Amino acid sequence: MNGFDTRGVSTTVGFALTLGITTLLVTGLLVGIGGFVDDQRQRAIESELSVIGQQIAADVQAGDRFVQAGDTEFTIRRDLPNAVVGRTYRVSVVVDDPGNDPPLDTYLRLETSDPDIVAEIDLAVRTDIAESSFTGGSVSVTYDSGELEVDTGA
Amino acid sequence: MATVRERDRGQLILVAGLGLAVALVALALVLNSAIYTQNLASRNIESGANDGFEARQDASAGLGGLMDSTNDPTADYGSLEAAYQAGVEDWREHVAQTSALRGRSVRVETATDGAGNPILDRGVRVVDDDGTTDFSPRSTKLDWTVAPDVRARNFRMVVEDVSATPTDSEVEDELDDGTWTEGSFFYVDVDDGEWRMAVYGDGSGDVKVGVYDASADEYTVCSVSPVATPVRIDVGRGTVDSVPCEALTSIEDQTGLYTVHYANADKVQGSYELTADRAIEGTSSDVGAFTDETDRINYGRHCDGPTYYAPGNGNPYVGPALYSSEADVTFRGESVSYDSTVRVAADELSEGASSPQIRSITVDDQSGVSVTDTKFVVTVDVADPDGDLSEVSIELDRISTSFTETKTGAASGRTDTVTKTFDPSIALDTDFDITITVRDGAATPNERSVVQRHTSDGDGTGDGSCPE
Numbered sequence: 001m002n003g004f005d006t007r008g009v010s011t012t013v014g015f016a017l018t019l020g021i022t023t024l025l026v027t028g029l030l031v032g033i034g035g036f037v038d039d040q041r042q043r044a045i046e047s048e049l050s051v052i053g054q055q056i057a058a059d060v061q062a063g064d065r066f067v068q069a070g071d072t073e074f075t076i077r078r079d080l081p082n083a084v085v086g087r088t089y090r091v092s093v094v095v096d097d098p099g100n101d102p103p104l105d106t107y108l109r110l111e112t113s114d115p116d117i118v119a120e121i122d123l124a125v126r127t128d129i130a131e132s133s134f135t136g137g138s139v140s141v142t143y144d145s146g147e148l149e150v151d152t153g154a
Numbered sequence: 155m156a157t158v159r160e161r162d163r164g165q166l167i168l169v170a171g172l173g174l175a176v177a178l179v180a181l182a183l184v185l186n187s188a189i190y191t192q193n194l195a196s197r198n199i200e201s202g203a204n205d206g207f208e209a210r211q212d213a214s215a216g217l218g219g220l221m222d223s224t225n226d227p228t229a230d231y232g233s234l235e236a237a238y239q240a241g242v243e244d245w246r247e248h249v250a251q252t253s254a255l256r257g258r259s260v261r262v263e264t265a266t267d268g269a270g271n272p273i274l275d276r277g278v279r280v281v282d283d284d285g286t287t288d289f290s291p292r293s294t295k296l297d298w299t300v301a302p303d304v305r306a307r308n309f310r311m312v313v314e315d316v317s318a319t320p321t322d323s324e325v326e327d328e329l330d331d332g333t334w335t336e337g338s339f340f341y342v343d344v345d346d347g348e349w350r351m352a353v354y355g356d357g358s359g360d361v362k363v364g365v366y367d368a369s370a371d372e373y374t375v376c377s378v379s380p381v382a383t384p385v386r387i388d389v390g391r392g393t394v395d396s397v398p399c400e401a402l403t404s405i406e407d408q409t410g411l412y413t414v415h416y417a418n419a420d421k422v423q424g425s426y427e428l429t430a431d432r433a434i435e436g437t438s439s440d441v442g443a444f445t446d447e448t449d450r451i452n453y454g455r456h457c458d459g460p461t462y463y464a465p466g467n468g469n470p471y472v473g474p475a476l477y478s479s480e481a482d483v484t485f486r487g488e489s490v491s492y493d494s495t496v497r498v499a500a501d502e503l504s505e506g507a508s509s510p511q512i513r514s515i516t517v518d519d520q521s522g523v524s525v526t527d528t529k530f531v532v533t534v535d536v537a538d539p540d541g542d543l544s545e546v547s548i549e550l551d552r553i554s555t556s557f558t559e560t561k562t563g564a565a566s567g568r569t570d571t572v573t574k575t576f577d578p579s580i581a582l583d584t585d586f587d588i589t590i591t592v593r594d595g596a597a598t599p600n601e602r603s604v605v606q607r608h609t610s611d612g613d614g615t616g617d618g619s620c621p622e
Contacts, residue, residue: 023166026173030177040185041180047195048191051191051195052194073494075490075491075492076489076490084187084191
């Protein structure tokens with residue numbers, strides 16, 4: 001107004017604003033989609049672990065039926081994925097853990113680290129079962145010295 | 155300047171685009187895993203263990219049917235065992251072929267004991283196949299014992315006619331008091347009042363079947379009755395005319411040995427059969443461990459009876475039969491391998507037999523010429539389905555005046571033979587009761603006895619006189 005030309009300033013400010021807003025939007029989009037992907041991955045791991053757990057539980061219960069029918073010489077094998085959503089996992093048979101709330105007598109715990117996800121599947125069996133822990137993959141259920149044993153099926 | 159700025163803007167969009175692409179690829183991978191999970195979850199969760207169970211059931215049912223079809227009253231135990239083993243062999247080949255078609259391996263064979271002998275338990279089949287007569291034994295008796303201290307299977311009857319028509323409440327009143335000869339209708343008693351099955355008319359010519367179970371203190375008329383004659387009652391399967399009758403299944407609760415008894419046998423006409431886990435001598439004679447004991451209970455001793463005919467001489471008769479066996483089943487499937495031993499005893503009334511049995515008794519009368527030279531050599535063949543025979547005790551009792559001598563011999567394994575010699579200073583031509591008792595090694599020993607009467611007349615293994 002007083003002899004300064006402000007039209008160039010307007011262009012610079014306009015450019016800076018455009019750049020800033022674009023950066024903000026792009027960052028927001030990337031952060032948002034990253035969070036969404038992460039969330040989906042956790043859910044996928046969780047559901048896959050519980051599906052695998054239920055399949056192992058089905059085998060353990062089949063073994064329990066064999067023992068209850070008086071047969072002790074059997075092997076039940078099942079091929080399961082070595083990894084869930086690219087992460088290896090661990091299967092543990094937990095017996096009578098008092099720290100669990102609500103306390104379950106016997107259950108299967110399947111867990112991955114990074115992200116830390118745990119799925120627990122209750123086991124309703126009448127036969128005693130041995131505690132064990134192994135890396136996920138193929139699984140076998142056998143019976144030895146009065147206990148059901150769940151282990152890698154190698 | 156303007157060129158550089160444009161390049162800056164381009165970089166930002168490029169970075170944004172790459173970041174988005176990576177994120178979408180990651181999402182696609184995660185979704186892929188999710189789809190795989192769904193796929194895994196929707197697969198059949200059964201591990202194939204059911205196929206193992208099926209193989210086991212098939213073996214038990216198939217070999218049970220085979221055993222019953224092998225049972226032939228005119229064949230002795232040796233032929234029965236050979237015929238059964240040949241049948242198992244045929245069955246084994248057949249099963250191996252059909253299971254191979256389904257990608258499995260199933261092997262079935264008769265189990266063996268420690269010494270390599272096949273596990274086959276002898277029994278006796280009681281048959282009255284004349285449908286026009288009542289249920290009385292050979293020597294007339296209306297309340298009589300069909301099979302004492304046994305486990306039974308394959309117990310079925312076909313009732314052609316009934317002559318008693320009591321009301322349900324009359325039947326119930328008479329069955330639940332535990333006594334024998336009351337009532338005017340036919341019933342089967344198992345284990346001295348523990349379980350009773352009445353068969354009577356409803357007044358219109360149809361037949362009712364009712365069961366009294368002492369453990370539940372309950373009388374129940376089969377809901378499938380009344381039915382028109384002829385009525386087929388299968389106690390082992392729990393059916394009346396092939397329709398399940400809930401009340402009949404309560405016989406499964408019977409434990410240990412039981413006695414099967416008929417009351418008012420003249421109030422019903424038809425045929426019946428049952429297989430019991432005791433043995434007889436062979437096909438041509440009506441004597442043996444089973445019939446001796448049955449005759450003793452019904453008539454005091456064999457010579458005052460007998461209860462049964464030998465096969466081919468009339469009804470009812472007894473014939474050798476196989477009672478039970480064990481089969482080894484080896485199953486190899488895609489994911490399950492399974493070894494099992496199944497019991498073969500079709501239509502058994504209650505759980506498996508475990509009491510030892512006396513297979514045969516031979517009393518060699520070696521009494522000499524001297525007046526005090528009574529001498530018996532008693533040889534007993536015993537068997538035990540559990541394979542834990544413990545001892546055989548033989549007791550010699552003089553009938554006239556008190557004199558008792560007992561000798562005990564050790565027995566072991568599944569089958570064994572015990573021989574004992576009795577040589578008391580007693581005059582010739584004296585009557586003795588010889589009681590043979592076999593026990594197994596259970597904490598509370600299971601045992602079974604047979605009593606035979608013999609005269610010390612030096613006739614060797616017998617001249618057919620009565621008593622021998």
